[in-house]
Amino acid sequence: MILHIAWFELRYWLRSWMLWIFTLIIAVLIFGATSSDQVQIGSSLGNTYRNAPYVIENYYAIVSLLTLLMVTAFINSAAARDFSYNTYQIVFATPMRRRDFLLGRFAGATTASVIPMLGISIGILLAKYMPWVEPDRWERVIWAAHLNGILVFAIPNTFFMAAILFTIAVLARNEIVSFIGALLLLTAYGVSDALLSDIERERIAALLDPFAARTFALATNIGRSLKRTGSARASADCSCGTGCCGLALASLS
């Protein structure tokens, strides 16, 4: 039941131009940032390879900030669709289980929300083959870095955002409240950013960042990258944990 509902939800989004426009925008942004110096997202690329694993994963972490509002729109629509399109009387008069229905909707909309993030990989992969780029700034395609970006940042970050936003949307049934929730997540990022400037508080800052972008920065800023990469993963796991709590709360309510 849950799988069917999730698949129905995912197909709903796959037919939506909004999803593909977002994917395109992100792909174009990242394409611009990696293939030219005129576009900069986050910190400058410095003297690393333009498609170094660090660059790829950093983009996956930072772009969560951009996709936050998009995820809010998707998740809000999934949670409130039957009220906004006045189908609730038909849907809620069926003997379906509310838990299955909500979890299915959530799973489908969350999966759909990850798709625009793949624009990062599309942008970087395309940029490598542009005639104007300097070949010696590009290394071979490291697929593991793309996979790592998706597994460590795209999926946990989206899941974390979606779980909180879905809970808010189901409980509040109000679009404005959902967007305030999204703004609170942004605020948490801002707070962690500010805390990071204080070296004594960098660990708490890293844990507090809902998108793990600062965590990643901390983990990679000086040597010891192997150990630090481990801490980036820990933060992603922590995000997942919080997301699960939010979701559990939603299904209970």
Next chain:
Amino acid sequence: MELTISGLSKTYANGVKALDNVSLTIPNGMYGLLGPNGAGKSTLMRTIATLQEADSGSAQLGTIDVLKQKDDVRKLLGYLPQEFGVYPRISAQDMLEHLALLKGIGGSSQRKELVGAMLKRCNLHDVRKKSLSSYSGGMRQRFGIAQALIGNPKLLIVDEPTAGLDPGERNRFYNLLAEVGEQVIVILSTHIVEDVTDLCTKMAIIHEGRVLYEGRPDDAVAELNGRVWQRSIDKSELSNYEGRYRVISNRLVAGHPHLHVLSVTPPEDGFSPSSPDLEDVFFTRIRGWN
């Protein structure tokens, strides 16, 4: 199976008494619930469809307590709400298959088969791949009945289904409902008298939350035999007549008011006897004259 409603009441937060001690006994077959807009019909329909709570009273469907065993009711229920929307970018086929799943019909091939048959039955098979949001009013209403009929409901509730349909579509809709037959309970809520005349063997008239009549339409009409009179008058005389008689209805016929009045004894010259119909019953009942 029989649906028994007793003493159902509902008052909204704004003080509107939508249901006032409503008691009805609804057997298998087509049951008409007739009332003007705002009479409380939709509140009653939504309450039976488990979408709304009542303040007091009870409802029993066979052995099921409708107000408490909501899931059991939903397994037997087909519901066409008065107003409903559709998701954008979804075809009738996809939406029906999705709703069949939510209704608990297992196996995707079984759902496909069932939905295919239902689309043919509701004459939507040719447009099954089109987006529901592009459907005309009549098509959308046929989709509405299709989704309500999926899963062979034992209790079918249709709320104001023919409002806004052209005569052709209305007939098509009537035929669909009539096909469901006498085997299940069909509650047809409407403000259109013809709906009840054409389809229903039993009916109730409801007004301001109260049941004013419950019984067979024929019996209700027979009660008015010999008491309804008609005549055409000039427009300027209308208020004069309304002051002197119990005017059941006045309808313009070729630009002149054509009156139906209620009177036990023959009124003045110019009136001729009229054979009563359900519309006369409806108006005399909601005005409290009968």
